[in-house]
Amino acid sequence: MRVAGETVGARGTAVLAAAAIAGIVLAVHGWSARHNGETPGLGPAAAGPTAPASRSAASQGPPAHASPAGTGSDAPTPKPGPRLSAQSYASYSFRVWPGPVGSAAKAAGTGLAITVRRDASGIMVTAGVVGQPPQPARFYPTGTAVYVVEASMGDDSGNSDYNLGDDGLIVTDSQGRILQ
Amino acid sequence: MSRSTRTTAVPERGGLADRAATIAAGWAPTMARLLLGLTLAWFGYHELMTPRLWTGYVPGVSATSDFAIVLVLAHGWLLLVLAVAIVAGIGLRLAAAVAALLLVQIVLDLAVTGGLTDLTLRDVGVLGLAVCLIGETRQRAVLSS
Numbered sequence A: 001m002r003v004a005g006e007t008v009g010a011r012g013t014a015v016l017a018a019a020a021i022a023g024i025v026l027a028v029h030g031w032s033a034r035h036n037g038e039t040p041g042l043g044p045a046a047a048g049p050t051a052p053a054s055r056s057a058a059s060q061g062p063p064a065h066a067s068p069a070g071t072g073s074d075a076p077t078p079k080p081g082p083r084l085s086a087q088s089y090a091s092y093s094f095r096v097w098p099g100p101v102g103s104a105a106k107a108a109g110t111g112l113a114i115t116v117r118r119d120a121s122g123i124m125v126t127a128g129v130v131g132q133p134p135q136p137a138r139f140y141p142t143g144t145a146v147y148v149v150e151a152s153m154g155d156d157s158g159n160s161d162y163n164l165g166d167d168g169l170i171v172t173d174s175q176g177r178i179l180q
Numbered sequence B: 001m002s003r004s005t006r007t008t009a010v011p012e013r014g015g016l017a018d019r020a021a022t023i024a025a026g027w028a029p030t031m032a033r034l035l036l037g038l039t040l041a042w043f044g045y046h047e048l049m050t051p052r053l054w055t056g057y058v059p060g061v062s063a064t065s066d067f068a069i070v071l072v073l074a075h076g077w078l079l080l081v082l083a084v085a086i087v088a089g090i091g092l093r094l095a096a097a098v099a100a101l102l103l104v105q106i107v108l109d110l111a112v113t114g115g116l117t118d119l120t121l122r123d124v125g126v127l128g129l130a131v132c133l134i135g136e137t138r139q140r141a142v143l144s145s
Helices: A010-032 A051-058 A103-108 B016-049 B051-057 B066-088 B092-114 B118-134
Strands: A080-083 A093-097 A112-119 A122-129 A138-140 A145-150 A167-172 A177-179
Touching (some): A010 B016, A093 A103, A093 A112, A103 A145, A112 A145, A122 A167, B016 B066, B016 B118, B051 B066, B066 B092
Antiparallel strands (some): A080 A177, A093 A145, A112 A122, A122 A138, A167 A177
């Protein structure tokens, strides 16, 4: 068979057909799970880092993954988990609150919109992706620090993060334990 | 798999450097093919598996719309099929040409939205790889018809 000057034989056609079918199967999976990746791991309401979570599969439990979206009032109170410093992704967790915020933390926060508001009883954290609606804020009564997890700075450029799959947000308490 | 019978013109001077040059001349196009295919497959796979992460880069469509997801899935599917075609050497020049067109669109979109950033220039390099393969006829390890 000739297609635009290229000859494609029976075996080639079969291989391409198999690839096309595999692609359709993956697309069906992607469509059915299309809401799973919304503002991935961002928003303290979904504070678990995504790629770091997968990287830490061999370490001690899932990191900082909080409950589904909810406001500070209706979401369950975050409980302290393992120490951030003991996690495999600690080396690429960058503190963005409180300041001062270093250049690496600024770079890690590229493409993300994070606001932290402190009141007498704790901190209220809102996070999202620049240009997209923010996630609902979440309240951390014992939260004292906010970190951005950025597994790879190579996908950040200018004011855009071209792959949010490796970003996440972590809130820790005064002892460095991840609130989840 | 079959091997191209076209002769690679390399001066016969002997020595390790010349031998390496001979090997490189013979296999470089194949390596280019495999690496470009790997790149396309990686992006295609991830666009198909987690389309929501990529909707922000669909021009002119709301990132939160289902239509954007459909476009990402279609893009990912095309990338995956192109990757297989390029890796296996099936309709290679046509597949490379289509990949080059896709990359031109990506580069232009990145340049318009973000300027000439490091990522934009990185994709320019990948585009160059695709363009080179459009005219490449010496290939080893291709799927025979």
